[in-house]
Amino acid sequence: MLILLSVCTLIIVLATVLPLVRITHWSVRGLDFPRLQILFLASALAIAHLLFPTSESVAALVMLAATLICVVVQLCWVLPYTPFWRKEVKIAPLASGNSSLSVITSNVLKTNRNSAALIALVKEYKPDILVTLETDAWWEEQLSVLEPAMPHTVKCPLDNLYGMHVYSKLPFIKQELAFLVEEDVPSVHVTVSLQCGSKVRLHCLHPAPPSPTENAESTERDTELLVVAKRVAQTQGPIVVTGDLNDVAWSTTTRLFRKISGLLDPRVGRGMFNTFHAGYFFLRWPLDHLFHSEHFTLKKMQRLPSIGSDHFSLYTELVFSPKAGADQDGVDSTQADKERAGEIVNAAEAEVSVSDVPS
Template sequence: MATVLRWMTLGIGLLMVGGTLLNFSRSPHWFVRGWDYPRIQIALLTAASGTAYALWFSQGTALEWLFVAATAGCALRQIWKIFPYTSLAPVRVQQSKGGPARSTVRLLVTNVLMENAQHDRLLQLIRESDPDVVLALETDEVWARALEPVRRTHPHVLRHPRDNYYGLILFSRLPLLEARVEFLVQDDVPSVHASFEVAGERVFLYGLHPRPPEPIRDQDSTPRDAELVIVGRMIGEADGRPTIVAGDLNDVAWSPTSELFLRLSGLLDPRMGRGLYNSFNADNRLFRFPLDHVFHSNHFRLVELQRCGHIGSDHFPMLIELSYEPDAPAEQAETESEAGDAGEAQEKLEEQADAASTGQDRPERE
């Protein structure tokens, strides 16, 4: 039994170390990108396996100490990536100071899960949370009909239901200056492009739900990465407009692509210094990741950020209230770009163009 436990401990530790090393690759393959997600779980497993081996199985050989050192380095690497999203880290977005100059916008973003029939739970959440803007993702015609009562309080609507898990509906009580659906990368994956006024300033909203990498249908991350790069570039080239990006990005906050998106766009992540806000999987406490995001420009301070309760979906809705404050940019700088960002972004776009030309940007088994 001791021998079996020893080899199990070695196997778990080596697997986690290997997955951590794969994180350094830019490959879009689902197996590589899948290791971006469970950083907390990897940190715990490597720490546990290295500690257990050192205490109970090690005979002091050089290879054994190398294994213990590798697991320690792996755990530290994962903690370093997660740390900015803990309450121990500095807050990236300042709390609103309030006062007469404050004008707020309250946004609810929710992946409803298309086959979820518990429509009333979302309707109740909308009534109770009282958002100015609602972005509902994975909405088909059934969900579109179920959400019709929202029009009474949020009459400005952009409606694009689909039965392929990529439908979306935008409800707003604020008049929409523009509202359109665009297909940035693939003709069956829409995105929202809208704007409205807050404190006399035009605020631009992008609602996204790109196709995820997944093993079941052998889908890599190429189209997702390309969509984030396209939107990040659009925002970065728009010369400092008040901007909000919201949606189920099918990517974690600490992934290389999410980090590249922030650097390209200059946007801020209000979770930094506050917590992980894991939104998926709502039905599995052991494997939850922050897939539902709200990023924003430095024109806003934070009033409230909340992960809402279960609505029957596999995602928890996210609620955020932002305050447009003219002096905010002086206290919270944009996310800075790094050398090599432009080249990495272009590489992702070229990968998508190559994949699209051969049809390899689509799931193998739809």
């Protein structure tokens, strides 16, 4: 029992400490994802230490203390994404009128052929904008039935899991397809005109993840997120960033993205809205995101039913209410945060700068 508890304690400590180190290898960055699962395992381990005391030695007490510290550390990361935390984004005024903006963000899984399920969701929820990820030519053909109601489109069908399509009821004032960091990983950048006449800048992203089958390091993903964050920080007016960022809401990278961009996360104080993995309830985390500027308040956010993908779709309805949202605060950046963001972008092999992000 002593050996078993010792090994389990070592694993929990490593899983908690390693993500705090600035190592970009996928094996370390991947530990950012299952913080909720690690929290549960660490809690169970702490209970095991109490129920099955191996001895009254200093070593046993140290293991218990180390496990409890891991519980606290993991809790600090995930607690903001529960109803026990103060809401970062205000509830929208009841009279939203023609100032609302609703978005469905959906990673369809390229090999999934249940297009009817996604089309049914779009018809039921009637979003102003649909952003699809991993969509190829087959998906483009299937989703063409949406175009009579959503005639404004940006299409980039690809067979490499990074295809992207944007369908909109609202007109585009400006639209651009960009390949910021990797030549086969696109992003879409559009300016949308709301019914009330206000213009909103929308950035749709799907950077490649750090993984044994993709990029060994997180550098490419982190770089794309941070150059967009820097561009957002230079942009005046309402902004929305959405997509599958291949990073979790509570990671150091996403937190740095929020600090640099100044955008708000409507999940804070409301819930995790875990969108991946749809097939395993015990292995889920928030992988699909929508961040926005203080010009918006939140009317509704909902994880939608399964469409056969490994991701659930995410529905978000915002209301353009700059007066009501003027005093909303996200996470503040420091000079050290700005320097760290610069280091990450400069360390990328791809020569990318803020000027490459469409404005």
